[in-house]
Amino acid sequence: MALKQSEKLFAAAKQLFPGGVNSPVRAFQSVGGHPLFISRASGAYLTDVDGNNYIDYVGSWGPMIAGHAHPKVVEAIQDTAAQGTSFGAPSPLEVQMAKQLMRHLPSLQRLRLVNSGTEAVMGALRAARGFTGRPKILKFAGCYHGHADYLLVKAGSGALTHGRPDSLGVPESLVEHTLVAPYNDLAATEKLARPHRKDLAAVIVEPIVGNMGCVLPKPGFLEGLRKLCDATGALLVFDEVMTGFRVHPGGAQDLFGIRPDLTTLGKVIGGGLPVGAYGGRADVMKCVSPEGGVYQAGTLSGNPVAMAAGLATLKLISTPKAHAKLLHKTERLAKGIAEVAQRARCRVQVPYACGMLSLFFSGRPVENLDDAMASQGALFRRFFHEMLARGVYLPPSPYEAWFVSLAHGENEIAKTLRAAKDSFLTLAKENG
Ligand code: KE4
Numbered sequence: 001m002a003l004k005q006s007e008k009l010f011a012a013a014k015q016l017f018p019g020g021v022n023s024p025v026r027a028f029q030s031v032g033g034h035p036l037f038i039s040r041a042s043g044a045y046l047t048d049v050d051g052n053n054y055i056d057y058v059g060s061w062g063p064m065i066a067g068h069a070h071p072k073v074v075e076a077i078q079d080t081a082a083q084g085t086s087f088g089a090p091s092p093l094e095v096q097m098a099k100q101l102m103r104h105l106p107s108l109q110r111l112r113l114v115n116s117g118t119e120a121v122m123g124a125l126r127a128a129r130g131f132t133g134r135p136k137i138l139k140f141a142g143c144y145h146g147h148a149d150y151l152l153v154k155a156g157s158g159a160l161t162h163g164r165p166d167s168l169g170v171p172e173s174l175v176e177h178t179l180v181a182p183y184n185d186l187a188a189t190e191k192l193a194r195p196h197r198k199d200l201a202a203v204i205v206e207p208i209v210g211n212m213g214c215v216l217p218k219p220g221f222l223e224g225l226r227k228l229c230d231a232t233g234a235l236l237v238f239d240e241v242m243t244g245f246r247v248h249p250g251g252a253q254d255l256f257g258i259r260p261d262l263t264t265l266g267k268v269i270g271g272g273l274p275v276g277a278y279g280g281r282a283d284v285m286k287c288v289s290p291e292g293g294v295y296q297a298g299t300l301s302g303n304p305v306a307m308a309a310g311l312a313t314l315k316l317i318s319t320p321k322a323h324a325k326l327l328h329k330t331e332r333l334a335k336g337i338a339e340v341a342q343r344a345r346c347r348v349q350v351p352y353a354c355g356m357l358s359l360f361f362s363g364r365p366v367e368n369l370d371d372a373m374a375s376q377g378a379l380f381r382r383f384f385h386e387m388l389a390r391g392v393y394l395p396p397s398p399y400e401a402w403f404v405s406l407a408h409g410e411n412e413i414a415k416t417l418r419a420a421k422d423s424f425l426t427l428a429k430e431n432g
Contacts, residue, residue: 005049009037025158031384041068043407054393059403062267066316067407073312080308094302111279113302117241117266118146120276123296128202128235130294136199140183142212142369156211161397186224200234207252210242210401212372213358214351241266246355271313273306327354336417344424356401386423
């Protein structure tokens, strides 16, 4: 596999950007080697600048759920852009987007559109603090909610990958109101919250975690958080930036039948363009400027071209039939990987939900950050490169979710399973 152009571009990029990338997790630092520079993508495939094709399981970290360059999405972008790309004024498309989101997530009584998942979380938690008048936020170790200062505490995703779950540059004073509990441990969460119950503004959680690898909530955990918030007056915030419109047409909140007070969204709802959203209870959202005193703003919020891309994507994905197909593809892949690993005597866990999965080299289920970090990252690193050499592009970190799209057909899944089988056998031989 020739990688000359990627190597040249990476050498140049390292003189331009920190680590040569514009988002840390792209740098391949946790798997070694250098990132591939991608020139184009279509359906389930990426093509790098050296002309190599890969079956893609990053999917731009979630947005490309309908596949890359879907004709309907491209057409919507082209047609809308031709009418003007940004007005800095309300447009009909943002009204259409809000109605579409509310149709599928009835907990969204009012919402605000922003430009990223980070912004959505920042807005939601500021609204929670403004509504309750309380300062404390409780999050879970290994969950990642974007890069707002006070949330870079035991954060997952790239922060975990680069071994800095607590980022430099964040003064202690900015995280004094951030409490961190172990995911899936309700007793520890209740114990941590108890002394702060009068100061607790919100509990924020990834209802299905994607950012320490895929970790599913244990039965009763999310229900327990709902009860904890009802008992203390804190708001329950479901960060569905990754799970929204992926794990179910109504998100994890519909899948588990739990109504959060606020929800954050991103990724899929932008169809590959920068979009985020936060919303929920009308009484809480009334606090947001200009109706209330919680200020939050954005030059490109509700951008018409991004709305068009998101609406076209949601039209393709948000039906029970589309999700049934996506779940079947995900199950076929996850169960297939577990099976070929077992045959090669590799001890792995392959947790999954509709549209997302991950692979831990571990002999026991992964229920929290400690379990995830106890998995064998070195084996993941080898597996990653064996798969890449066979034309399968995985997230370059053991602490990320793989994303399946509607464009991953039987051919792609069968090829992926063949590559996984050979990769596991190679690892098994290397490790005797
Ligand atoms: P963005 O600001 O990156 O749009 O969204 C932040 C965010 C918030 N909440 C959840 C649950 C998320 O997964 C994310 C972002 N996810 C990572 C991938 N694990 C984005 C990839 C990256 O950082 O480059």
